[in-house]
Amino acid sequence: MKSQPSDRIKMPPGFWLGLHQIGVAAHDVARRVNLSLTIVTEPIVTTAQYFAIWHAYSELIGDxxxxxxxxxxxxxxxxxxxxxxxxxxxxxxxxxxxxxxxxxxxxxxxxxxxxxxxxxxxxxxxxxxxxxxxxxxxxxxxxxxxxxxxxxxxxxxxxxxxxxxxxxxxxxxxxxxxxxxxxxxxxxxxxxxxxxxxxxRPFISYNKELLDILSPALDHSLNEQQRSYSITETVKWIMKRTLTAGRPNIETVAKELGMSERTLQRRLTEEQSSFKHLLTEARHEQARQHLIDPTLDIKEIAFLVGYEDQNSFYRAFRLWEGDTPANWRTSHLGEH
Known part of the structure; x- marks a missing residue:
């Protein structure tokens, strides 16, 4: 299995200039998160470091x-x-x-x-x-x-x-x-x-010539990044982050991937999968993940995995696990 989308985040150079302009020094931020000042010139961080930088900015700015x-x-x-x-x-x-x-x-x-x-x-x-x-x-x-x-x-x-x-x-x-x-x-x-x-509303900053240069390069980079993961993993990842909006459809997912529905179906078939199968897997995996969080009630979990009512979620979960969500939660909470 290939990994999920990268945990490497690039801080835009303008971020540090922006902090400087409002009176926040880069070295103060770096010190708070135990990072070297080279973060300014080598701005690749992990998600944890990225969040820590923003927490530090919030603490330093106060208001x-x-x-x-x-x-x-x-x-x-x-x-x-x-x-x-x-x-x-x-x-x-x-x-x-x-x-x-x-x-x-x-x-x-x-x-x-x-x-x-x-x-x-x-x-x-x-x-x-x-x-x-x-x-x-x-x-x-x-x-x-x-x-x-x-x-x-x-x-x-x-x-x-x-x-x-x-x-x-x-x-x-x-x-x-x-x-x-x-x-x-x-x-x-x-x-x-x-x-x-x-x-x-039209943009007064519209620049067709610049877009003709930028767009192909950015689209190429995005496509290269998406090809580094299997299409089934990428589709399931998109599904999981859109489940709360209801049942994801193939048209929406294909559009986000920048391809036609037919191309997406073909590529899923090539990887011996289907959109319907991946949607079921995404809901099942998210349901299990949410159930081990004792702060979430089952009605809320049903919503989080894209079901409009609790009864539909119960029926689906019984098919997946042969048990009710409540019983499954009770028997698995001690494992985490």
């Missing part, structure tokens, strides 16, 4: 809301990494966000899911690690930057319609002033919701 806004707005456009440059110079806000969602796959540990429904568009962050281990300030800055991208690209003072955070974010009033909307704390997910009309 979390202030730290979110200052870094999101202070990051210089000229220091954007190539993946972000390709979004800043997109045709419009929709194009920018679609590119962001696609290229985020090369930048663990978070991914971005964009959903257009009715008059609204939601941008939801999904984490490869336990969401509770993710520094709240990183969640806040990521959503703030997505709005900042739209503001810079369109040249308009865009406002969100609502923002949801699963963890406390400091001074909510300060953040509401920045986002231009009400903020909910303690939700199940982290989402930025805004008017779907904003997606059609």
């Amino acid at each position: 979390m809301a202030k730290g979110i806004i200052e870094l999101a707005t202070g990051f210089e456009t000229t220091k954007y990494p190539p993946t972000v440059l390709a979004t800043y110079h997109a045709r419009d806000y929709r194009d920018a966000l679609q590119r962001m969602a696609r290229y985020k796959q090369m930048c663990p540990p978070e991914n971005l899911r964009m959903t257009e429904k009715g008059e609204h568009c939601s941008l939801e962050l999904e984490w490869l690690e336990n969401e509770q281990s993710c520094p709240p300030i990183l969640i806040g800055i990521t959503l703030a930057f997505l709005l900042e991208l739209g503001r810079r690209g369109t040249g308009q003072p865009l406002k969100a319609q609502s923002v949801q955070f699963s963890q406390p974010m400091g001074d909510v009033k300060t953040l509401e002033s920045y986002f231009g909307c009400s903020i909910k704390i303690g939700t199940k997910s982290n989402q930025l919701i805004f008017s779907r009309e904003d997606l059609d």
